[in-house]
Amino acid sequence: MTTLYQQIAEKFLAELQNSPNVDSQKLGALKLLFADSNKLRPDDLVKVFTSALEDEVK
Amino acid sequence: MIRLESVYVEEVRGIRKLELDFQKKTFAISGPNGSGKSGVIDSIEFGLTGQMGRLAGRGTKGLSVGLHGPHVDKVRFPDAAFVRLKIFIAQLNKSVTVTRYVSSPRKPKVAPDTPAIRAALDEIAEHPEITLSRREILRFILVEPTKRSEEIQTLLKLEEIGDARKALNTAHNRLVAAKTEAEGREKALANAFQLYLQVAALKRELVLESVNKRRKILGLAFLEEWAADTELDEGLIKSATTPELNKESAVRDLRALSDALATASTLGESEAASIAADLYKLDSDPSLLAALQARSFVEKGLSLVDSAECPLCDHEWPDIDHLKRHLKTKLDKSEEAKKLQQALLRNAGLISGKITEFTGLFGAVLRAAQFLGANEVQQAIVTWRADLDTFKTSMTSVEKLTKAHARFKEGWLQIPANFNEQVVALKAMIEARPDQTATIDAQTFLSTAQVRLEDYRNARRNNKAASVAKAAAKAAYDCYCAVQEKELNTLYDEVQEDFSAYYRALNGADEMKFAAKLKPTAGSLEFDVNFYGRGLFPPAAYHSEGHQDGMGVCLYLALMKRLLDKRFTLSLLDDVVMSVDSAHRYEFCKLLKTQFPDTQFIITTHDRLWAEQMKSAGLVTGKTSVAFYSWTIDTGPLVQSNEDIWDEIELLLKTGKVDGAAAALRHHLEYAMSILADQLGARPQYKADATYELEEMMTSVLSRNKELWGKAAESAKSWGKSDKEAEAREKKRFLASCNAAMRVEQWSVNKAVHYNAWANFGVNDFRPVVAAFKELMECFRCKVCNGWIYVLPKTIPQSLRCTCEAISFNMTLKPNPSSE
Numbered sequence: 001m002t003t004l005y006q007q008i009a010e011k012f013l014a015e016l017q018n019s020p021n022v023d024s025q026k027l028g029a030l031k032l033l034f035a036d037s038n039k040l041r042p043d044d045l046v047k048v049f050t051s052a053l054e055d056e057v058k
Numbered sequence: 059m060i061r062l063e064s065v066y067v068e069e070v071r072g073i074r075k076l077e078l079d080f081q082k083k084t085f086a087i088s089g090p091n092g093s094g095k096s097g098v099i100d101s102i103e104f105g106l107t108g109q110m111g112r113l114a115g116r117g118t119k120g121l122s123v124g125l126h127g128p129h130v131d132k133v134r135f136p137d138a139a140f141v142r143l144k145i146f147i148a149q150l151n152k153s154v155t156v157t158r159y160v161s162s163p164r165k166p167k168v169a170p171d172t173p174a175i176r177a178a179l180d181e182i183a184e185h186p187e188i189t190l191s192r193r194e195i196l197r198f199i200l201v202e203p204t205k206r207s208e209e210i211q212t213l214l215k216l217e218e219i220g221d222a223r224k225a226l227n228t229a230h231n232r233l234v235a236a237k238t239e240a241e242g243r244e245k246a247l248a249n250a251f252q253l254y255l256q257v258a259a260l261k262r263e264l265v266l267e268s269v270n271k272r273r274k275i276l277g278l279a280f281l282e283e284w285a286a287d288t289e290l291d292e293g294l295i296k297s298a299t300t301p302e303l304n305k306e307s308a309v310r311d312l313r314a315l316s317d318a319l320a321t322a323s324t325l326g327e328s329e330a331a332s333i334a335a336d337l338y339k340l341d342s343d344p345s346l347l348a349a350l351q352a353r354s355f356v357e358k359g360l361s362l363v364d365s366a367e368c369p370l371c372d373h374e375w376p377d378i379d380h381l382k383r384h385l386k387t388k389l390d391k392s393e394e395a396k397k398l399q400q401a402l403l404r405n406a407g408l409i410s411g412k413i414t415e416f417t418g419l420f421g422a423v424l425r426a427a428q429f430l431g432a433n434e435v436q437q438a439i440v441t442w443r444a445d446l447d448t449f450k451t452s453m454t455s456v457e458k459l460t461k462a463h464a465r466f467k468e469g470w471l472q473i474p475a476n477f478n479e480q481v482v483a484l485k486a487m488i489e490a491r492p493d494q495t496a497t498i499d500a501q502t503f504l505s506t507a508q509v510r511l512e513d514y515r516n517a518r519r520n521n522k523a524a525s526v527a528k529a530a531a532k533a534a535y536d537c538y539c540a541v542q543e544k545e546l547n548t549l550y551d552e553v554q555e556d557f558s559a560y561y562r563a564l565n566g567a568d569e570m571k572f573a574a575k576l577k578p579t580a581g582s583l584e585f586d587v588n589f590y591g592r593g594l595f596p597p598a599a600y601h602s603e604g605h606q607d608g609m610g611v612c613l614y615l616a617l618m619k620r621l622l623d624k625r626f627t628l629s630l631l632d633d634v635v636m637s638v639d640s641a642h643r644y645e646f647c648k649l650l651k652t653q654f655p656d657t658q659f660i661i662t663t664h665d666r667l668w669a670e671q672m673k674s675a676g677l678v679t680g681k682t683s684v685a686f687y688s689w690t691i692d693t694g695p696l697v698q699s700n701e702d703i704w705d706e707i708e709l710l711l712k713t714g715k716v717d718g719a720a721a722a723l724r725h726h727l728e729y730a731m732s733i734l735a736d737q738l739g740a741r742p743q744y745k746a747d748a749t750y751e752l753e754e755m756m757t758s759v760l761s762r763n764k765e766l767w768g769k770a771a772e773s774a775k776s777w778g779k780s781d782k783e784a785e786a787r788e789k790k791r792f793l794a795s796c797n798a799a800m801r802v803e804q805w806s807v808n809k810a811v812h813y814n815a816w817a818n819f820g821v822n823d824f825r826p827v828v829a830a831f832k833e834l835m836e837c838f839r840c841k842v843c844n845g846w847i848y849v850l851p852k853t854i855p856q857s858l859r860c861t862c863e864a865i866s867f868n869m870t871l872k873p874n875p876s877s878e
Binding site: 016 | 228229526
């Protein structure tokens with residue numbers, strides 16, 4: 001039985017797919033973080049949000 | 059999930075040895091304060107989860123199951139302390155015995171032991187919230203919205219939801235700060251580039267015009283288009299030697315610095331003043347500073363928690379959730395400090411940006427000074443820049459800002475002594491340089507412009523990257539908050555409906571219009587309740603404390619229903635029912651029976667009348683309740699069992715313990731007579747201190763009961779029910795005969811005799827006394843349900859009955875038609 005947190009995480013990641021500000025690479029990394037049983041850490045999130053920027057920004 | 063069949067406890071908390079047979083049914087434990095009831099709850103909770111709620115959470119610093127779980131005489135022998143639970147697991151249709159020792163709480167012995175059984179037990183261990191004590195009730199009602207949210211999220215095991223939101227928020231805030239820094243740097247380097255080119259604005263045509271003017275001198279092709287990789291010095295043969303100083307641009311750089319110095323005294327003036335004022339507040343209020351320091355320390359600790367061991371002090375907690383709750387509670391205590399911290403760091407961030415912009419002017423001037431060997435100003439710039447960079451690191455925490463307090467009051471930029479004079483001297487040195495040839499000038503211009511363009515491009519790229527990261531973090535945070543709010547709104551809508559319905563059911567006509575509103579917003583939970591149709595208010599605004607307690611119980615039940623749904627099959631209510639006032643106890647019992655028919659409640663209460671009312675209401679029976687009449691450190695709870703009292707007395711007599719038998723008999727009579735006096739509406743002479751002697755209470759009960767049987771007989775006669783009349787008269791007669799026996803023997807259980815003359819009292823002398831009282835007490839009980847008889851209502855009785863109605867007598871006379 002999924003917990004409410006898991007339900008929220010699932011819906012959050014599904015809705016985030018529609019955001020123009022979050023690309024598929026970041027979304028994939030976020031999915032991994034939310035699937036991890038360890039506590040979500042701000043440092044890890046910052047890494048995700050700043051990842052692969054050199055390729056994207058010219 | 060599960061139901062409890064029985065518990066056996068040895069040397070745990072205040073219990074030496076105790077066995078209770080729950081029969082998988084709701085069970086009541088009554089007894090005065092300090093009689094060991096909560097020890098039973100602790101033991102069951104320990105048996106199920108390996109934890110004891112009373113030894114964890116706020117206000118329990120220094121307490122632990124390992125040290126304080128065993129009986130006080132067995133502290134050094136935790137192996138002697140254990141709980142054995144017989145549990146029925148419904149989904150497996152199996153009875154399981156779980157034995158858990160205090161010495162190894164995480165390694166219960168399970169029989170039979172299969173993976174499926176272990177999985178079921180692990181699931182139970184995940185739900186310590188099945189235990190509710192009275193001290194916990196008000197956590198849901200009388201707390202600030204932010205704390206209520208956390209308390210309820212803790213109960214519903216929703217902490218992860220809040221933790222994720224906080225982590226996303228922290229990440230977003232960090233990226234906002236990074237964006238501010240990147241923006242400042244881009245602006246500073248754009249200024250430096252623009253200054254160097256001497257153009258009105260950084261527009262492509264203006265830049266190309268300025269650059270092509272120099273390229274023309276050097277015979278280089280014009281740059282026609284601007285691209286992301288355009289090189290201003292393209293085609294220029296780059297020398298390995300240090301480039302010649304460009305006199306014109308050096309003069310311009312120096313002028314830019316001089317202009318900035320002219321207005322330096324007002325740079326970041328308002329932000330610094332705000333910081334100084336906030337730091338003054340901290341200086342003036344040591345407790346605020348302490349709260350802030352602790353906050354920072356605890357925040358750091360919380361971010362490092364990854365096991366049950368505290369990263370701050372190495373203390374081992376029962377589990378990681380306990381530790382996290384403990385640290386969060388500490389954080390909550392410093393809300394004012396948090397606001398101050400936010401204001402300080404916001405202004406510090408702005409100052410940090412201004413430092414970046416200002417020191418951006420140093421680079422070109424420093425290069426000129428190095429080229430010309432102007433050591434004094436060179437050294438001054440290096441030292442000053444290092445000082446400002448160090449000062450900038452103070453902008454990252456309140457502790458560091460506190461150390462730099464004085465600097466905010468006295469002009470934080472701290473221009474080095476004689477710096478203006480040194481700049482003037484440098485300017486003179488540059489101006490004294492011979493004018494460069496147009497060719498050299500053009501060469502140095504292009505190569506320097508390219509270096510500055512690269513710096514600017516990097517800064518712009520970083521700024522754009524920071525924008526993208528900030529936008530992604532914001533999108534994620536906003537999205538998460540929206541989803542969380544929607545889901546929790548749905549949950550709380552359901553909970554508020556259930557809660558309101560339960561509370562209305564509990565209070566009946568008093569609160570027919572009662573309704574509640576639970577409204578979650580980011581990180582907090584507003585809770586308002588209707589007050590007699592006058593609108594929604596916080597629970598503590600107008601409702602009495604008793605009503606607030608009742609709300610706590612109802613909210614708990616509503617939350618548990620939503621949390622566990624059909625798995626809510628067991629709940630331990632430790633003295634919680636006292637929250638329900640005496641006028642609504644039957645309604646409470648009805649609520650539990652009707653709304654939670656599949657839940658087994660283990661209920662403790664220090665009010666034995668409450669316990670009897672649970673029986674009268676059919677929530678428990680004589681077989682599914684027990685009373686503790688006292689407690690000693692050597693014996694643990696002394697059980698006043700309705701079922702076994704006569705067996706216990708007989709056992710004591712068989713071993714020659716007349717004094718013990720007499721004490722047990724007296725306790726039982728005192729206990730039973732007080733219940734009967736209440737239930738039958740007996741009228742002993744009122745005493746303000748309620749210290750009724752057994753004899754006067756018993757006399758009053760017997761007198762009242764004879765009166766009631768007489769009225770029941772009269773009523774039956776008036777209705778023409780001869781069999782009922784005969785039955786009632788027989789009971790009255792029997793009671794009178796018992797009464798006579800009681801009077802003869804009562805002297806023997808008199809207090810004075812107990813304490814003075816036991817040496818001369820034998821077992822055979824006491825046995826007839828016991829027999830007489832046993833016969834007497836049977837007059838007040840139903841042989842079918844074993845419950846005490848009672849009247850309804852007490853003032854003008856209309857019915858004399860027992861819970862199962864095997865005894866049921868009408869008390870009203872048939873109306874006489876001729877008298878109408």
